[in-house]
Amino acid sequence: MKKRVLLSAIVTIALCLSLIAGSTFALFTSDDDIDITLNSGHVEITAGLTDPVLYSVQPDAAGEEFDENGKPYSYVQQPGNEFANGGTAAIDPATGYIVLERVTPGDKITFNLTGVNDSNVRVQYRYKFECVEGYDLMSGFVTTVEGNKYASMAAYTSEWHNLDENSNIGTDVNNGAGIPLAIELPVSAGNIYKDLSATLKLTVEVVQMNADTTDTDAAVVKYITTAQSATELADKLASDEILHIFVRNNIPDTVNVNFNLTDKTIDANGKSVHLSFTKDANGKPITLENVVVKNLNTKTINIATGVNGDLTVADSYFTSDTKLGSAGTNAFIAGRGDANDNLSMTVENCIFDAQGVIDYGVYFMNIANLTIRDCKINNTKSWAIQGNGTLGNFVISGNTFTGCNGILKGAIRGGAGTGSLSGNLTFANNKLVNCIKKESSTNSGNFVYMNLTPVNGTITFTNNIDNDVVITKEDMGMLG
């Protein structure tokens, strides 16, 4: 008997062991289904401008004039929505914008940026108060943000603030009453600010609470300023605090830009400024990001090798009755880049008056993207636009060429052959008036407006006219 029990036990144990060793356990189990509902949070904020209060400077009972140069002036709150000189302030219900009209020196408006965290999670928010249009007038304003005054402010970006769900903007700044803001045109503002307009935009940005925002832990303020000399202009361009620079007098010396630039505008106000973009002092390339030069009345802009990024020249007038340089540099905008450079250039709404003396309106050696639109190019001695070397995409649109000796040419550097575009060519909506065809450099005896084949990318050639007659790309000389 014992032996059977023992044998049975042994067998059982052996079976168990074999099960442990290699087989799948069939354990005691039980299961049940539980549904899990996941709701993701949402981040949303509602903001607006509220509580506008108007003030105007009033002379005191003795009729004395107060100004900010030594004597304190008194702002008197105005009833209703009118300033002392009849200017008005109102919130446009359609746009949410505060609209100020006919503001005069000594007028001020205070208001609050208010809003609520409509998210169902805690968030961080910051706001940006910036001029988007009308820097002339904005340069005369004094802007107050959270109690701090900034003259000629171009943009203010706040630090990040924490905000619980359903809480009001400004909880940690103004006890939930919103962010206090003010704009004033000070008494000292002169006639240069007459009859102007400006638009300021407020943007509120929200991120979830645990986002890493430590790279921007303080408010950032950018300014509008002026420059009177080449040195001053270069210094102010190099400043991170400056966004927009006005030039109010001719600057005879060349302004050398040999450093990186980001988000800069030079507004020359119709004055003469000579700009030269080159590598930095150590021979390293520079990068221009969102750099705009406008309202020039000048002879030339030079761009040397080692300039990358994007540069816009707008609303400017170029003219000269004397040559600007030797072959390749006798051009209003002369770029002599390197094949490794990566520059995109836009030239828009400019007038080039070559007077039969200047070879090219725009000349570029090696450029990644060239856009010339809505310009007038008059009486160039040679091709209105010439490219050399490595050329990318060209967009030539909406221009009027008058009396030019050829319109568009590309040539291999140093060679006399036709050049090519590695990218696309758009030539559209251009008008030719009394222009002259030039002899093709690769097909002697053949006179063309355009000496640029092949184009390796696509060609868009539409709606161009020559002396009021529609012109085809074949007529232009385009065979590609």
Add this chain to the structure above:
Amino acid sequence: MFRYKNTNKKAFIFAALIILICLACLSGATFALFTSTNDGTIGVVTTSGNLEIDIVDTSGESLKGKSLEFVTLSDDYQFEPGATFYTQGFQVKNAGNIPVNFSLSVSKDDKIDMKEFDEAFEVWIVRVDDENFADAERITNFKGRLEVGKNSETYCLFIKMKETAGNEFQNKTYTGIGVTVYAVQGNAPID
């Protein structure tokens, strides 16, 4: 022997797989945070006022840069001691879009020898509405206020050669006598 469904082990493996996948996501992926931007719907649009004044004739034509014509009392309008002549009427116009305080005064060009001129002549402004010019108030410096688009009263400029002007003033010509209007915005006093 009954076999039981090995659900727990599968549940354990499934859970383990989920955790592994999540860990893979956390370790290598880019965070796409929840964000929102209230952009472009709030701001301030502003225009500044335009202060502009003009001097116009009684028909509203601008006289800026022009000469005031004399309204002659006789066909011969050359000055002689005791002679008084006056000009056409003119008004100050607020051509801007804000009210202004203005001053109106007789002005004399820097080129004039003041001492010599003042020795021989008197100049003053008169309101044209004053019927009796002889007794009219003589204005040398007037201050007033003009609302937007309004014109002032009509004035004219009187010039009299003094009876005491001697022969040394014969055959002389003087230019640069006129009126100057100075204006400031309406909430500022005018000096």
